[in-house]
Structure formats: structure tokens, C-alpha cells
Amino acid sequence: MCKSRPFKNKKISLDEYSELNFGIGPRTQLEKHGIPVLQNLPVGQKLYDHLTFVGLTYTLNESIVAQQEDLTKLKTITDYLSEGGGPLSGFGGVEVFTYIKTTESKEKKKKYPDIELIFIGGNMGTDLGLIHRRTFRITDEIYDAVWKPLENKPAIMILPMLLHPKSFGYVELQSKSPFDYPKLHGNFFTDAEGHDIKTFVAAIREAQRIARSPSMQRYDAKLHSVPIPGCGHFRFDSDEYWECAVRHTSPTLHHQVSTCKMGPNHDPEAVVDSKLRVYGVKNLRVADCSVIPMPLSAHTNTPSIMIGEKASDLIKDEWLNKVDGRKIDIRYAQTRISDYPDLDQNSNEL
Numbered sequence: 593m594c595k596s597r598p599f600k601n602k603k604i605s606l607d608e609y610s611e612l613n614f615g616i617g618p619r620t621q622l623e624k625h626g627i628p629v630l631q632n633l634p635v636g637q638k639l640y641d642h643l644t645f646v647g648l649t650y651t652l653n654e655s656i657v658a659q660q661e662d663l664t665k666l667k668t669i670t671d672y673l674s675e676g677g678g679p680l681s682g683f684g685g686v687e688v689f690t691y692i693k694t695t696e697s698k699e700k701k702k703k704y705p706d707i708e709l710i711f712i713g714g715n716m717g718t719d720l721g722l723i724h725r726r727t728f729r730i731t732d733e734i735y736d737a738v739w740k741p742l743e744n745k746p747a748i749m750i751l752p753m754l755l756h757p758k759s760f761g762y763v764e765l766q767s768k769s770p771f772d773y774p775k776l777h778g779n780f781f782t783d784a785e786g787h788d789i790k791t792f793v794a795a796i797r798e799a800q801r802i803a804r805s806p807s808m809q810r811y812d813a814k815l816h817s818v819p820i821p822g823c824g825h826f827r828f829d830s831d832e833y834w835e836c837a838v839r840h841t842s843p844t845l846h847h848q849v850s851t852c853k854m855g856p857n858h859d860p861e862a863v864v865d866s867k868l869r870v871y872g873v874k875n876l877r878v879a880d881c882s883v884i885p886m887p888l889s890a891h892t893n894t895p896s897i898m899i900g901e902k903a904s905d906l907i908k909d910e911w912l913n914k915v916d917g918r919k920i921d922i923r924y925a926q927t928r929i930s931d932y933p934d935l936d937q938n939s940n941e942l
């Protein structure tokens with residue numbers, strides 16, 4: 593955080609900038625790295641994320657999805673360009689989303705789900721291990737054992753995503769430099785009651801139930817029974833096996849939230865108020881996923897766009913009111929060009 597006023601009208605280099613930083617965050621962390629404390633707040637003290645289990649694969653007797661080789665065929669390209677159809681019009685390989693409430697849900701009275709099941713119309717080997725395996729950081733050992741045999745074969749994956757984990761991690765500074773990435777500590781599956789891992793196993797059982805349905809059996813969906821390396825000592829398909837498999841192959845879907853939590857000022861974990869303003873710092877808002885106080889029953893891209901939209905409304909509301917000192921309905925703010933006689937009224941530029 594750079595304090596701009598003392599350096600007004602002075603050009604500073606990036607190196608100098610990095611020397612001039614001030615911090616908003618936990619005092620102990622900032623002082624540890626010799627960063628002057630602008631405001632002591634619990635930034636990064638709580639980090640929630642969405643993990644997804646990628647080890648539930650089903651082989652089919654017929655290819656209902658595009659294979660890697662299909663994607664580069666001329667027909668595939670012309671189908672997409674002429675009709676907007678064909679394999680290239682697919683939704684990133686995701687065919688179906690289902691939201692379920694597992695038997696492990698602690699929210700007995702509430703109706704919201706605890707798992708999202710993501711049905712992928714292919715498997716880790718469909719792209720020949722070129723993309724998804726790297727995105728999910730699957731090791732060579734696991735890929736070669738489990739998915740390499742499925743390259744160019746019809747198989748799908750059902751990915752359970754844990755929506756409301758009880759485990760949470762934290763973020764800490766690596767150094768004083770703003771150019772160094774912070775350290776993210778996930779602390780996944782560390783909740784005392786083992787709720788998170790049990791919920792994953794319950795979700796796998798529900799996915800298996802769906803896989804036994806007539807719609808899936810039409811394609812002779814069969815559980816791919818090559819054990820995840822490291823879990824072969826457990827009986828395949830036992831709860832213990834799935835617990836082990838979940839711990840070995842559950843990457844993040846990058847939905848990190850809560851590191852600048854929104855909350856009332858009596859909440860010791862809160863960093864911003866309900867108008868996104870940072871507590872104790874003037875003229876500073878946070879408008880991104882970090883303000884989301886707890887993990888959502890959703891992915892985070894749309895919510896972050898929504899937060900950005902809301903932030904722009906809040907800022908317009910505050911500053912337009914300041915301009916002429918009386919209430920302006922921001923819906924009509926742009927039509928008030930006549931309030932500014934110095935402007936060229938025929939110009940489109942404001």
C-alpha cells in the first residue's frame with residue numbers, strides 16, 4: 593500500500609516504490625517484514641477454497657463426447673463457424689452440473705447444498721494429458737497409471753466439488769517486496785471432525801448412484817477401477833479407499849475467498865464494511881472475491897463481477913453526491929450533462 597501524498601508530483605521508479613510500501617494487515621506479520629503498519633486488520637487470516645475430486649472416472653461403450661482428434665477436424669471447425677454447433681460449442685467439456693445435499697450435511701434445517709457434481713464429457717486422458725492434467729497438477733505417476741490407458745477411449749468423469757468446507761487456511765507474506773507472491777496455506781482436510789473428507793465420500797456414493805441410473809447404463813457406464821497410486825493397499829471402492837483417493841487427487845478449482853472478509857465492525861475477522869470500505873482507512877475499498885465472507889454454493893467468477901458492479905455503483909453514488917451536494921439518482925446521472933456548462937454538449941466524451 594503506497595501512501596501517495598508525500599510523493600505528489602514526484603516520479604518514482606518501481607524499485608523505489610517497493611521501498612515505500614505501507615501495510616494493511618496483521619501487525620505481527622507486517623512488523624516481521626519491517627513494513628510500517630497503516631492499519632492493523634486480519635487480512636489473509638482466513639482463506640477458504642473449493643477443492644474438487646478428480647478420481648471418479650467411468651468408461652462408456654460409445655463415445656458421446658469429442659475426442660482430441662475430433663477437435664481439429666475440418667468438419668468440427670466448419671460446424672462451429674456455420675452453425676455455432678458441434679464439439680467446439682461445448683461448455684469447456686462440462687455437460688451437467690448438479691447441486692446435492694449429502695447425508696453428511698450439518699445444515700439440517702437449511703436447504704442449501706453441500707456438494708456440486710460436475711459431469712465432464714471426457715476424462716483426463718481425452719486431451720492426451722496435454723492440458724487438464726497440467727491444470728490439475730496430476731503427477732506423471734498418477735496420470736500414467738490411471739488415465740493414460742483411457743487416451744482416445746470413451747470415458748467421462750464426475751467431479752464432486754466441496755461447497756462449504758469446514759477446513760480453512762491462511763495467507764502470509766513471503767517478504768517485504770510487493771513483487772513476491774504471498775504464501776497460501778490451504779490446510780485442507782484439517783477440520784477436527786473430518787467432516788470435509790466424509791462429505792466427499794458421501795458425494796462419491798451419490799455420484800455412483802446416478803451412474804447406475806438407466807440413462808447412464810444406456811452407455812454401459814462402468815467405474816474405472818485402476819486404483820490411484822498410493823491408495824492400492826485399501827480395498828478398491830471401500831470408504832477408506834475413497835478417503836485416500838480424495839486426499840491424493842483433489843486439486844483446487846481456484847475459488848479462494850474470505851481473505852478480506854466483509855462484516856460488521858464488531859466482527860473481529862472483518863476487513864471491509866458492507867460498502868466495501870476498508871475499516872480505519874479513508875477512501876479505500878476492496879472490490880474482489882476476497883470480501884466474500886464464506887464459501888458460496890457457486891463458482892466465483894460471476895460473484896466477483898457482481899461485486900465489481902456493486903462497487904462502481906457505490907463509488908458513483910458517493911462521488912456524484914459530493915459533486916453538487918444533493919441527492920442524485922445515479923440511474924439518471926449520465927443524462928445530467930447540462931449540469932456542466934463548460935462541456936461541449938455535442939461531444940460524446942465526458
Ligand SMILES: Cc1cc2nc3c(=O)[nH]c(=O)nc-3n(C[C@H](O)[C@H](O)[C@H](O)COP(=O)(O)OP(=O)(O)OC[C@H]3O[C@@H](n4cnc5c(N)ncnc54)[C@H](O)[C@@H]3O)c2cc1C
Nearest residue numbers: 770845846847848879880881882890891892893894896897
Ligand atoms: C484457472 C482458473 C479457472 C477458473 N475457472 C472458473 C470458472 O470456470 N468459473 C468461475 O466461476 N470461476 C472460475 N475461476 C475463478 C474466477 O476466475 C475467480 O474467482 C475470479 O476471477 C476472481 O476475481 P477477482 O476480481 O477477485 O480476482 P482476479 O480476477 O484475479 O483479478 C485480480 C486483478 O488484479 C490485478 N493485480 C494483481 N496485483 C496487482 C497490483 N499489484 N496492481 C494492480 N493490479 C494487480 C491482476 O492482474 C488481475 O487483473 C477460475 C480461476 C482460475 C485461476
